[in-house]
Amino acid sequence: MTPEEQIDLVKRHYALNASGDYAAAEDLLTDDFVITIPSFLPFAGVYRGKKAFRELIPRVTESLAVVKIKSVATTVGDDHAVEVVEFTFAGDDGVTVQNTEVIRFRGQQICEIRPFYHDPAPWIAAAARLKAARTPGSSTSSSS
Secondary structure (H helix, E strand, O other): OOHHHHHHHHHHHHHHHHHOOHHHHHOOEEEEEEEEEOOOOOOOEEEEOOOHHHHHHHHHHHHOOEEEEEEEEEEEEOOEEEEEEEEEEOOOOOOEEEEEEEEEEEOOEEEEEEEEOOOOHHHHHHHHHHHHHHOOOOOOOOOO
């Protein structure tokens, strides 16, 4: 693929997932696609196959209150791309958190995504805040 085709493939994949068109997004993945989420997140694990995002996205939404996802920039080289992604969590007054995702291509498809979280603290805090809000009798503020 040309660099322009790689960028287009990445942008289409993110747009299709964001719109909920998982079937079309799956067509852009290899049969042995893999995405690896680091252990500090509540949805940690290795998700495999074309349906990996169908398994992962509900776990993310159960763990974090993401109100917006924005693609910031994409760069490509050889068989890889790096996508800068910006997330906004509910309860953070519009503060955004970025991560980068290394994307690997095989042929005309995406075969791997490996996210990297520069600062895991906001992700952990967002998951804890949502968990506390869902736990009966819990409070997110302390009393003196």
